Each structure stands twice: as C-alpha cells, then as structure tokens.
Amino acid sequence: MKELEKITPLEQDFAKWYTDVVKQGNLIAYGPLKGTLVFKPNSYGIWELIQHYLNEEFKELGVQNVYLPLLIPERLFNKEKEHIEGFNPELATITHVGEEKLDEKVFVRPTSEVLFADLFKNTVESYKDLPIIYNQWANVVRWEKTTNPFLRSREFLWQEGHTCHNNAIEARQFTRTMISLYAKFLKHYLAIPVIVGKKTPKEKFAGACSTYTIEAMMKDGRALQAGTSHYLAQNFSKTFDINFKDSNNNYDFVYQTSWGVSTRLLGAIIMTHGDNRGIIIPPRVAPVQVDILELFAAKNPLVSKVSKSLYKELSRIYRVRLDNSDKNPGFKASQSEIQGTPLRIEIGPRDLENNMVTLVRRDTLEKIILPIDDVKHEVKNILHDIHENLYNLAKHRLDTNLIMVDNYDDFKKEIKEQKFVLAPFCCHDAEEQEIKDQTGATTRCIPKKLDRPFKLAPCITCKRITKRFVIFARAY
C-alpha cells in the first residue's frame, strides 16, 4: 500500500504539479518504453465514459463504428505527398519479423486517412452508397521527441471519424457539425468551455483543405487543442481514386471529412479543474461519482450497516465505491480527494447518533451535514451543482484572460502574461513563424464568433487592413 505523497502547489511549479497529479491520482504509470503510458483504472474509466457518451452522440448522426488495421505498408502511406511529409519524422517503422527482414517497410498508424481512403475506394460505387459516416476508436503511434502524460505521448488513444459525401456543401457542413458536437460535448460532459474556430493555413492538418478546432484554456493560461474536424475536400479521393457515379451517370470523386478527439482530453480535465489536492473529475465522466467512507466502524456497528445500505441504494443510480477498509479516516479522505471523486460521504459514529452523515464536495471542499434519508435526493443536486460550478469557474477564467490587442508591443506583453490574445492578423506563414520564434505563441484559431465586436483593423505585423482576427497563445 503506497503512502500518499505531497503534490507540488500549482502556483509554485505548474509542470511539476501536473506530473504529481497524474502519478498520484491512480491515473497513470509510465510504460517501460520512454514516452508511453499505462492508463490506470481512474483514467481509463474516464476514457470509457467519454467513449460511451460520444458513441451516443455519434449514433444520432448515423455514425457507424468500424476498426481498421494498425499497420500501413509504405507504398500506401507514400501516396499522399503532403500527408507523408507531415508525419514522416514520427513514424514507427517495422522492418523485421523475428529475425527476418521484410520486403517492404510497414508503419504503425499515426492516423488512418490512407487506410480509410483504401477502404472507401473499394466500397463506394454509386451516389446511393453515400454518405458513408464511419468512426473508429483506436490507438495511434507518433514518436514525439518530448513527451508529457496524456498531452503528448508516443502512443495515444483516440477516435477518428472519416466520411465520404457526394458534394462539397454537405461535406463542409458535416465538418462544422462535428466541431460543434465536440464543443457541446466538452461543455456538457467535461465542464470545459472552448473557443471554436478555424486553423490558419500554417496550422491546418497536413492533407486537409481546412481544419476546425476547439481550443481550451488551461489553468496556467496555455492553450490546449482539444479536438479537430477537417474538411479534406477531394485531396485524398483524387489521389486514391475514390470515385462514384452520380444520379446523372457522371463520375466524380467523393468529398471527405475526418475528425477526432483523443486522450489529451484527460490532460484537459486535469489542467482545467485540478487543484493542489489533485484532479477533480467532472461528475458525468467520473468512474467513481461518490466515495462512501466508513469511519471508526469498530466503535459502532451502525457505521457499517448504514454504509452498506447507502451504498446499495446509491449504486442503483450512481457509480459508487465503498471504502470499508481499516485505513485511518484522514487517509481515506485524502485518497478520495487525490483521485478526484466529485463527492464523498463520510459515515461516522458521531453523526449517526443524530441520524446524520457528512457529504464533502471535492470542488469547494464544503461539508454538508444531512439526515440519512435526504442523501439520495441531495446527491443528484450536488453532482449537478459541481458540474455547473466547474464549468462556470473555467468559463470565467477563459473570458477574463482573452485579451484583444491592436499592436505588436501589447501582443508581446500579453503573451508573456500567459493570456489568449486576439489580434488582427493576415495569416502569412512567414510572419506566423516569426511570431512563434519571438514569443513562443502560435495561432490557435480564427474564431467563428466571440462575445465582443469585430472591426477592420491593421494587421499587427504587416499593418495591412484586415477583417481577420486570430487568437494566439502558448500551447500544449
């Protein structure tokens, strides 16, 4: 039984705080290969709930789940030039089986566009086959140089959706539908507010015509790209010859989209809601929503009896864990907190004398002493309140730390302050690179709409008048 160690305060060293939280929250262990992770029950449980609820949302849109191979032969991958250039330095390459050398290199998928393209080529014949709306839950490998649990690891889990449409308008619309779905999902399930927008040409996905993104703000002010949706146009369908016969018997290439969210979302949860006691898991995706702690059970047999009966009753509705071990009360409470369980119920002899129990909220640490009979009803309200509170705190932070500037000096100052900076910007690649080199900030997105007025203004670098406003930030 491991002792709980101290977590470095986040004000003191945010990066160290993050590492402490993931290690101590029963979230991860490091894999034997550098940059790989073990998802322990407390993090994998969140991911399973994300899968469950996203699947429900996807189903409403007619998404069908499939599973494509992990392994991609070199010749297939190399077909799409821009795509291979984007991934080449990160490709895990299989050259041997046992002692035997293969005739052709095989890559472990970093993403599956080319696999889906190959599948669609052999599936699509007529406009009657369209649209095809497929999704897969899968692991992908990208050999990143610097790694960070959940945020950037050599293997991560994600879902990647891939669709084919018979016209560009429908495909573009679907690209936007998916980014909206993600934004709503993060709000309603993860209590994370995001900014929705389009990536600049420099930051878009290799092989896409345009990329939409949702950008979240972490507690240190840095941005985290939490999901993307790409309009691929006919880039892959022309290269891979995915054509169909339309209703007039003419041939055209399909219009495609792809979209995904990954286990980065776990990092987003930690850095949006976490505090100096560890992770705080939003109730809807918490593997354990309520911890019931038996305290001083030896002093009064009623403690165990009430705990068990409450556990049984609440388990019908919530995900509940009962800690009836002989660990000391302080340890039990700390363990529940460090693992981020949204609500714990402490059942001890003193409260029971008055037929009461104590509820402790993980987000506010507020203690609520209640008659036993009221618990069931109140748990519902409290879990709801916790979600709302987490969301509102994060939304307030995002709103107050998004700063509009009209010149490069102010821009640099605000970036230094770890703000999201909204600035008029022409989006030329060279200038974007220069800003990155000088300030560490990258363009996060061209927001679709913001709660503040836009107007024509001179670009912060080239001074030409532009109506394009872009959000910059340092990012994970």
Next chain:
Amino acid sequence: MKELEKITPLEQDFAKWYTDVVKQGNLIAYGPLKGTLVFKPNSYGIWELIQHYLNEEFKELGVQNVYLPLLIPERLFNKEKEHIEGFNPELATITHVGEEKLDEKVFVRPTSEVLFADLFKNTVESYKDLPIIYNQWANVVRWEKTTNPFLRSREFLWQEGHTCHNNAIEARQFTRTMISLYAKFLKHYLAIPVIVGKKTPKEKFAGACSTYTIEAMMKDGRALQAGTSHYLAQNFSKTFDINFKDSNNNYDFVYQTSWGVSTRLLGAIIMTHGDNRGIIIPPRVAPVQVDILELFAAKNPLVSKVSKSLYKELSRIYRVRLDNSDKNPGFKASQSEIQGTPLRIEIGPRDLENNMVTLVRRDTLEKIILPIDDVKHEVKNILHDIHENLYNLAKHRLDTNLIMVDNYDDFKKEIKEQKFVLAPFCCHDAEEQEIKDQTGATTRCIPKKLDRPFKLAPCITCKRITKRFVIFARAY
C-alpha cells in the same frame, strides 16, 4: 451499390463458403497489408456488444479495465525465456523511426504479460493491495504465416485479463472462475456450446503453469479454441520480482493468472450458425436485431406510415434498421439474410389490406404472418426462440460428433471423419507430436467432465493404463 454475389455452398467447399460469407456479409474488407482486416460495421458491431456484455460480467467479479502500451522494448520482453521462445518468430519489430535507427529494438505486443508484470512490480507492496484484477481491451500483432479472417490474422482484437493474488489457491480458483465465465458467456450470448478442459503440457500457453480452454465445434467438425485462462503461478512474478509483504511481514511473490477471448469469436459465430445464405447472428449480439423492409411503398402510402411507426416503437427496445430505399424487394430480403439479421419484418400493401405484416426468421426462414398489433410482443418471443434454436442445433451437433475410442485405428478413422475424438492418452509430448504429424489432429483439452462414463483404459499410443481422457480434433 454492390450487387450481392453467390455464396459457395458449405457442403461443396467449406473454406470457400467461409470466405464468401465474411466478404459478403458486410463483415470485413481486406487490409492493404496481407493478413490484416477491416472490421466493417456488421462485425465490429458484434464485437462492441461482446465487449459490453463481457464488461458487465467482469464487473460482477471486481475486474477493473486499464490500458497498457502497445510497444515493448526488447530487454523487457526477453526477460522471460519460455515466453520469448513462444512468440519470437511472430514478433513485429520496430527498428527505425522515420530514417533514424533506434538504439534498441521495440516489439509490437503479441500479448501483454511482461507489460503487466512490469506494472505490477511497481504497484504491489502489501497483501492489502491484493488481489489486483485488471483487464484490457486491446489490439495485438502476431505475424502469422497463413492467415484467415477472424481466425488467424496478423492483428486481432481481444481482451486480456491479468491478476495478482496472495496465494496459489485463490489464483487457481480464479483461473477456473474465468473459464467458466467464458463458457457461460458463449452459451448465453453467442448460442455456442463448448467443452471446458485443461490443455496438455504441450499445448499450454508459453509461460503458464496450466491453461484452461473452451473448445467449440465448427460446422465442418473442426475445433476452435474460443477462450483460454492461464494459471501463471509465480513464473512471471519471480522473473520480474513482483513481491509483496504478507500479514506476517514475510515477503512472497504474487500468484498470477491471465485470460482472454478475441475476435476469433466472430469466426466461431459464423462457422457455428452460418448457412448457405450467409452468417446468422445470435440475437443478443446482433448489431441489427430486426430489419424492417418497406416493400412496394409506392403502391400504398400506408406502407411507409406503418413501417415508420413500427420502427419507432421497436427501436425503444431492440436494435432495428429501417430499409425504405427503392431497391427491389428480393434484394432487400437477400441483403438482410446475407448480413445475418436474426429477424426481418416485411411490410407490403397486400398484407396491410388485412392489417397484417410478415415476419421472417433468419434461422429457419419460417414466415409468420401477424396482425400489426401483435408484432411488438411476438418479436421478443421469436428472438428468444432463435437463440434457443441456434444453441440446440449446435449442442446436438457437438454431442453427436464427439466419439469415444479405445484404439489408434479407430482414432484415425474418426479423425478422418472430422469428429471430436475422446481417447485415453498419457500426454507425452513426443507421442502427441506423432499423432499430429500422422493425422493432423491436435489435443484440444483434457475435459473436466463429460456426459459419459470415464474409466481406466490403456493409452492409445503407449498402452499404459491411464485415467486421463483427452479430446483430439483437427482445429482452426
């Protein structure tokens, strides 16, 4: 829109029949790398339901889901000698990232015993941490020379459970608990009867002390190993130094088990229940349980109206698909059959004149004409009957094709007839190999109990008196 092609009759060429069924049932496409598969919605949907229901069963036993890395460094894999020898020729080996050569070879997991061992070593300290009961859903890669969809492919999906216990009795018991769980699961969800037994020393898992298996009989008489549960004893814990302090403050190594089922189960479903029209999916794991077909909708607007209302009503309870396309009625029925939907409801103008619709069972092809109002109630009964019928047919086949012999001549004759053969056998490796070379049959298991009397008898090869009866068969 692809035309439906003919399926080769199974009596004519079983292997060709199988290939036709998997290709035409919207089940698979071949991946671009030889020996890899695309799981299309109709097969991946079955796998998702298997996952869902197995997760429910696992939960009852306190199993926690986790996810471990795909990639294993060579030094870790090589620690357990017997284990590495078992897998070495099939190991997909990463030597490069992009153009850069790695310092150490990295293997794509063929199974995860060594990864779990590494995790447990860093997790377990005290008997209070035990038992640990983990499971992961994952893809694994084994570079098989000959491949066959679902049965033997270079990548497959599975769950692998891994546990640590503080004593051998509990671990042995857990090994048996899991194999029983699998046997019940196959019966109740997949309608597949199995024989439960122990593998011979020659056929056990590399690195295990003993291996339990469930063996199913396919329609051609060959065996399919459908799930295994291994008692690993302290083999891995001693090699990887997974020790714990017991209640007397003495150190011991943990006792381990591992157990799994894979996407082979999809092959088992096809070859247990399929017929010359294609796959028949057992109702409980059918992605679509009921197909509603609108027929001649143009002739009477009531067709669409009734179809939609029935679709809406049944969707609350069942997984239902509505085909309201303008394809011809024969095509719609064939498509439903070839995809193995257990029940279809045909809604056409003629039946509707009498307020009736036609239900067609996929298993018996029986047509049932019913008043619309009775459909909802009857669907439940019919789906239940289909499951029972599929199971009973398979059970009868298994029972009548399991033959007991007491000499090697009869043994060879029965194996040639594609029977399961139960014979007294001493389980010496050399003789087991000889039988395999001569007859193509392998030992499937030493059954725990059978519905027929056992007695001491001379071994079919060495003639020594033995009480050990072993089942042999040709196998997938």
